[in-house]
Amino acid sequence: MLxxxxxVLKVRWKYTIRYPGWLIMFFIIPVVFSVIPIVxxxxxxxxxxxxxxxxxxxxxxxxxxxxxxxxxxxxLLSISIMWDFGMWLREEQQMGTLEQILVTPVxxxxxxxxxxxxxxxxxxxxxxxxxxxxxxxxxxxxxxxxPSLLLCTVYLVLGIFPLTGFALLIGSLIVKxxxxxxxxxxxxxxxxxxxxxxxxxxxxxYFVKLIALTxxxxxxxxxxxxxxxNLDYLFNPYLDLFILLIYCAIWPILGxxxxxYVEKKAKKEGTLSAY
Amino acid sequence: MHIREKINDIKLIFRMSKYLLKISLRYPVNFVADFxxxxxxxxxxxxxxLLFSSPDGKVQGVSPALFTLWGFxxxxxxxxxxxxxxxxxxxxxxxxxxxxxxxxxxxEYYYPLARLFRVYIRDLPLFFFVPIVFWIFTGEFIAKxxxxxxxxxxxxxxxxxxxxxLYAAMVLRMKRSALVSNILxxxxxxxxxxxxxxxxxxxxxxxxSKVIPFxxxxxxxxxxxxxxxxxxxxxxLGVGGMTLSPFLIELIIIHIVAFIFLALGLSVYRRSVIKAxxxxxxxxx
Numbered sequence: 001m002l003x004x005x006x007x008v009l010k011v012r013w014k015y016t017i018r019y020p021g022w023l024i025m026f027f028i029i030p031v032v033f034s035v036i037p038i039v040x041x042x043x044x045x046x047x048x049x050x051x052x053x054x055x056x057x058x059x060x061x062x063x064x065x066x067x068x069x070x071x072x073x074x075x076l077l078s079i080s081i082m083w084d085f086g087m088w089l090r091e092e093q094q095m096g097t098l099e100q101i102l103v104t105p106v107x108x109x110x111x112x113x114x115x116x117x118x119x120x121x122x123x124x125x126x127x128x129x130x131x132x133x134x135x136x137x138x139x140x141x142x143x144x145x146x147p148s149l150l151l152c153t154v155y156l157v158l159g160i161f162p163l164t165g166f167a168l169l170i171g172s173l174i175v176k177x178x179x180x181x182x183x184x185x186x187x188x189x190x191x192x193x194x195x196x197x198x199x200x201x202x203x204x205x206y207f208v209k210l211i212a213l214t215x216x217x218x219x220x221x222x223x224x225x226x227x228x229x230n231l232d233y234l235f236n237p238y239l240d241l242f243i244l245l246i247y248c249a250i251w252p253i254l255g256x257x258x259x260x261y262v263e264k265k266a267k268k269e270g271t272l273s274a275y
Numbered sequence: 276m277h278i279r280e281k282i283n284d285i286k287l288i289f290r291m292s293k294y295l296l297k298i299s300l301r302y303p304v305n306f307v308a309d310f311x312x313x314x315x316x317x318x319x320x321x322x323x324x325l326l327f328s329s330p331d332g333k334v335q336g337v338s339p340a341l342f343t344l345w346g347f348x349x350x351x352x353x354x355x356x357x358x359x360x361x362x363x364x365x366x367x368x369x370x371x372x373x374x375x376x377x378x379x380x381x382x383e384y385y386y387p388l389a390r391l392f393r394v395y396i397r398d399l400p401l402f403f404f405v406p407i408v409f410w411i412f413t414g415e416f417i418a419k420x421x422x423x424x425x426x427x428x429x430x431x432x433x434x435x436x437x438x439x440x441l442y443a444a445m446v447l448r449m450k451r452s453a454l455v456s457n458i459l460x461x462x463x464x465x466x467x468x469x470x471x472x473x474x475x476x477x478x479x480x481x482x483x484s485k486v487i488p489f490x491x492x493x494x495x496x497x498x499x500x501x502x503x504x505x506x507x508x509x510x511x512l513g514v515g516g517m518t519l520s521p522f523l524i525e526l527i528i529i530h531i532v533a534f535i536f537l538a539l540g541l542s543v544y545r546r547s548v549i550k551a552x553x554x555x556x557x558x559x560x
Contacts, residue, residue, distance in 0.1 A: 025458060028461070029461070032461045032464070032465060035465060036320070036464060036465070036470055036471075037320065037323040037324070039465075039470075039471050039475055039476065040320065040323065040324055040327070040339070040343070040470050040471045040475070041323070041324070041326070041327035042327075042471075042475050043334070043339045043342070043471040043472055043474070043475030044324050044327045044328050044339045044340075045327045045328070051327045054326070054327050054328065055326055055327055058325075058326045059326060064326075064327075068323075094369050094370060095369065177304055182302060182304040182305035182307075182308040183304060183308075185305075185308045185312050186304065186307075186308040186311055186312060188312075189311075189312050189315035189316050189319065190311075190315055192315070192319055193315045193318055193319050197319065198319060198320070198322065198323035198326075199322045199323055199326055203322070
């Protein structure tokens with residue numbers, strides 16, 4: 001198993017360094033993405049100072065740059081973890097190599113594990129580098145590097161782990177519906193909308209909040225902002241951590257079950273490689 | 276070339292667009308995603324904007340939300356070119372049909388054009404859907420000088436087609452189109468002031484905006500449809516006893532840029548196809 005993981009990591013590493021331009025983009029995209037609502041905020045408020053005042057009145061903090069950057073970075077971190085497996089499946093389908101991979105004497109879940117491990121490592125590096133770049137640009141590094149950053153890391157780890165379950169669910173959707181790009185295009189903004197990348201979910205209607213709470217990332221994002229910006233927690237720190245722990249068990253099991261079911265069905269129908 | 280041949284060529288492009296449209300309709304999730312995705316992004320950005328809003332936050336008496344709406348509409352046209360042409364060529368390379376397509380007895384210009392028309396036809400409902408969603412979320416809507424605005428969109432499309440050919444040539448050479456497409460989109464989003472008025476940009480960023488030709492298309496279109504003064508050109512120009520208003524200067528600029536892009540795009544694309552065929556690199560990715 002370890003050999004397989006090592007081999008997958010090696011292949012992914014080789015793919016990555018073959019396209020250095022992507023690496024640079026990978027660090028820049030999150031920063032650029034957070035710039036849009038910030039500049040939009042200046043435009044709407046009339047000036048950065050007024051933007052901070054209006055934002056404080058509505059959200060409770062004047063540090064709107066850190067608020068926005070955290071939202072977009074954590075969202076991007078999660079989507080790169082969630083989409084990686086699905087996009088890998090899709091690329092193999094398109095190149096016609098998926099069936100060959102699946103007939104090798106390797107368990108698909110070992111491949112998934114290796115793939116998720118790669119996505120995790122890659123995304124965390126992106127997250128840290130992009131956060132530092134944004135911190136330098138928007139001058140919020142002193143707010144970030146405090147002892148409470150450790151607590152944020154706990155929330156982040158607990159929020160990310162259940163996403164492997166989401167990755168499997170998306171993988172099964174791709175195997176079933178084939179339209180990977182469309183599914184991703186649809187789920188990306190849906191996730192951004194529900195978890196509140198640019199706003200606190202407390203301002204959303206009750207039923208939207210209920211749906212949002214089923215996504216581990218909502219709790220992680222809200223509480224990380226609460227820790228770093230002295231805002232209110234979603235419920236309270238202990239209850240929030242407890243819910244995240246439950247999600248760590250539920251989502252991966254659900255994803256695994258779903259993927260096994262879809263994979264078995266696709267193999268029987270011979271539609272695994274079709275796209 | 277005879278007029279009949281020209282008409283036949285246009286018919287051919289439409290037939291190709293129809294065929295490509297048929298393929299895209301085979302993927303219903305993708306079709307639905309176009310609408311829901313846009314509605315969700317509008318909702319996300321509008322909610323974010325509301326957190327910053329104050330009663331006096333207007334630009335030339337117009338709400339910044341309307342700059343977002345019309346900037347976004349223009350952005351769909353540009354984005355379509357980037358993804359339909361660049362992404363389309365890349366898709367054909369990956370699925371191994373690009374060489375076959377280029378071997379067909381038709382001009383090499385038609386295939387990217389057909390792809391683009393397919394996307395524009397598919398996006399037609401979006402141009403009505405987005406303003407409606409926007410109006411539902413913000414309660415604001417202004418659409419003045421509609422005919423002139425449509426004319427500006429038409430000129431813009433000529434420019435974007437020229438740019439599309441340039442971009443197609445680059446994709447054939449550089450292969451990895453998604454990366455370049457993303458970079459281009461982000462540059463446009465930030466410096467093209469798609470989601471906000473140009474006046475929201477700091478002076479040094481505004482300088483870069485003024486260098487990017489697409490900014491003038493966005494600015495001219497917004498100025499026309501919102502009935503305001505252009506933001507990128509603020510001074511009038513006296514030529515031979517005539518005074519050219521800022522809007523007129525912008526109109527002249529967009530016509531010249533469209534011509535340059537179209538001429539340059541066609542020539543560079545042709546050369547890059549011939550080169551790729553000679554080197555045998557058309558299908559490699």
